[in-house]
Amino acid sequence: MSQFPASILIVLHDFSLGGTERVATRLAAVWAAKGVHVTVFAGSNDGPLRVLAGDDVEVVIADPPIPRSRGSRARLARAARAFVAARRFDGVFVPGNYHWPVAAALSGRGIPVVAQVSAALDKPQRGRVQQWAFELRMRRLLRKVEAVVALSDVARDQANRILRRAVATTIALPALGDDVAPPTPVPGTQPAVVLAAGRLVPEKGFAQLIEAFAMLPAAMARLVIVGDGPEADTLRRQSEALGIADRVELAGYVADIRPSLDTARVFVLASDFEGYPAVVVEALAAGRPVVATDCTPATRLLEAPGAGMVVPLGDSAALARAIAAMLDRAPPDPVKLAALVAHHRIGDVADAYLDLFAEVRA
DSSP: OTTOOSEEEEEESOOOSOHHHHHHHHHHHHHHHTTOEEEEEESOOOSSGGGGGOTTSEEEEOSSOOOSOTTHHHHHHHHHHHHHHHSOOSEEEEOSGGGHHHHHHHTTSSSOEEEEOOSOSOOGGGHHHHHHHHHHHHHHHHTTOSEEEESSHHHHHHHHHHHTSSOEEEOOOOOBOTTOOOOOOOOOOSSEEEEEESOOSGGGOHHHHHHHHTTSOTTTEEEEEEBOOTTHHHHHHHHHHTTOGGGEEEEEOOSOSHHHHHTOSEEEEOOSOOSSOHHHHHHHHTTOOEEEESOSGGGGGGGSTTSEEEEOTTOHHHHHHHHHHHHHSOOOOHHHHHHTTGGGBHHHHHHHHHHHHHHHHO
């Protein structure tokens, strides 16, 4: 890597359990291990993910702290700007759509800013007026950043169109550790385990998944949903009303989904929309095929033979048919599925970011 960046600043609101925060803290640890001085400036110390950054990353908390609240992102952006005025960094990493106000505050000040796109840029659910407003806001917040990182070529092209300049590049989501365990054989236990995971909120589609699961023969499978959230009681009542409560398990939050994947026959993503969900990558890395709604560019991974199936949004019957079809097929080769996502290992991804920082500095 030419012009190796000596220091990188990452700005986070806090260390909450989110995909953006997980990616940022894990990248921070890897960059620090490669000899970069990494500083995380956070609005508050809330959340459990600070530990992922390790001991070699400098963590600075805003004084006074800025907990999440109405207007807190604007306050975080102002605090970050004041912090940068007193320090010198070779580059700033702004992770995810949520933190874009920080990119607006720090770009154009002589320090290269790399902003990441983490969530879907074009959601049919927004409607034309809301989509227009979203794009206008995105152009305003990212108009001066040196680079935008998208997690797929689809999102890259969308970002370049919205921003009206060729500023975006694709770098894979670092969903896997370099020491990720090899895939295990698909279990042949009956009934088979159909696994889903995510925060229990309406847009994740768990209600539709339970509706689809009720269409399957009782002896075919049982459904395990890993995650927690405000919809938990509603989903339990739905399972009871459909007469399948004995076949649906709401397992709650787990720190590591891999043990659950090892027991599963197939993984299901039933969301209404997603950016680039790490869980699809993790499922394939574990050697498990995926049934997904057409909610994310990550479904392109499922075009490989045996990798899975994609169904239309909002079609419970199609979702049920796809799950049944995957369960009726012979299990795919887990090693071949894992090979599809090898480029998501964090070491190579961290190097790609450092190369990008070197490029924008030049």
